[in-house]
Structures are given as structure tokens and as C-alpha cells.
Amino acid sequence: MQKISSRREKNKVSEKNNIPKGEPDILSPWRTHEPLETYKDRLSFSTPEHGDLFYMIMDLPRKYRVAIYLYYYEEYSTEEIAQLLHIPKATVDTHLYRGRELLRKKINGGE
Template identity: 45%
Template sequence: MLGTEEFKLLAEKHMDMIFRIAFSFLKSQSDAEDVTQDVLLRLYETDYVFESQSHIKNWLAKVTCNECRKFWRRLPHKQKNISDYADRLAFEEKSYQDLFTAVMRLDKAKRIVVILYYLEGYQIHEIAELLEIPQGTVGTRLARARKELRKYLEDEVSI
């Protein structure tokens, strides 16, 4: 089990990543916050010995994906409105907000791959391992997501 100080440092370092992954799955700020708390609780209670910082990050990403799947199964399936959350984010440029909105319009399978690849910096093979899907599927989802993002940004945002 982690010491209190070690846990605090790890929680501060990885909380944003956990939240981004959870939000990309669930599209709800409050649900993502709940999952973030659950993941951090799992981290605090784990007896697992981590070999490195990247090992901790990968473990947290995997646990976050699994917690989101469990949470998703319990939810009544309804479309979440992301505009409330997007408006609260402090984007320096409108183009970032437009891009965020476009990413959040993607279906869940493409959205999570985009978040893990572009925001969290995971490689395709790492995403495949985290999501337990073939590498080719990850590549296909990324390609399709890029195409959808390009079309949305050209049509809706007039880039």
C-alpha cells in the first residue's frame, strides 16, 4: 500500500490524465469526476508494486478504462450535453474549443483512441493493449476519427 505522501504526489501528477480519459468515455463531468475518485481510491488501496513511472501511468490508464466500462454499463444510455463542460474550460483560442467540441462529437470508440493518442501520448500498440483491441483497429479508428474531425471542422467551423 502506498504511503500518504507518495499517494498525494501520484494523485496530483495523474489526476488530469485520469479525468480526461474518463470524460472522453462518459461525456459527463460529474460522471468523470466519480470515476476519477474511484480510480484514485484503487491506487491508494493497491498493494501492487510499480516498476517505473510509465508503469504507474499505464496501470492508471488501464484501471480508468475498466472503471469507465463498469460505470457505462450502469448508466441509462442518454446523450450527454458537453457544451456546459466545454464552456467552463479556459481555452486560449477559440480553435481549441472548436477542436475539443469536434473530438467530443466522435463516437466513444474513436473519441477514446484520439484522447489516448494525441492528449496522453500513447502509441498505437499501447492503446491496443489498454483497450484490449487489435492494433489495426486502433489505426482504423484513428484514421476515421481524423477524417470525421477534418470534415466537421471544415463544414461547421469553416477552417
């Protein structure tokens, strides 16, 4: 009986937190389907290194890119990111780890 009631509560919470269709996505700059080439001439960076890092991050798969952006640029905790994305905290930790590993390889000339 306890499991059923907690599942019902969980479903209520997840239904309540879902963004209705037609509403703007809160992560739209990082979840865009628009190719980077269409807007990259409008971007400016304080140093060339910041630009290089941005383009490396943008080349990451979406799940890693979003986690890295929210954690490092928006300073959300892993718990907050998990709530925003409706995924377990452990998944956020994994996305951050794997995203950093991919960035490390790119920076060191691997790929």
C-alpha cells in the same frame, strides 16, 4: 495442444487486466455519459480554435474520440492504446484513421 495452452494464457492475461466493477475508469473524462452541456462552462482553452477542435472531437463517436485523445493528447503509441483498450492494434489504427476523416469533414464544413 499449443493452441489450448496459449488460449488459457490469453484468458489469464485478459482476466488480470480487466478493471473490477466499482473501480474508476482510467479514461473517465472521455468515456463520460454526462452530457457535455453539464460541464462545458467549466472548460477553458488557450485559443478559440482549441475550443472548436475540442468540441469537434467530443462530437465524434466514442471509439474514435478515445483513440484520438490517447494518441494525440496523451501521446500513447497505437500499441499502448491497443493494450489499454483490449483491442487489436489494427483496430486502433482504423479508429484513428476514421476519426481523422470525420474531423477533416467537420473542419472543411461537411456535416
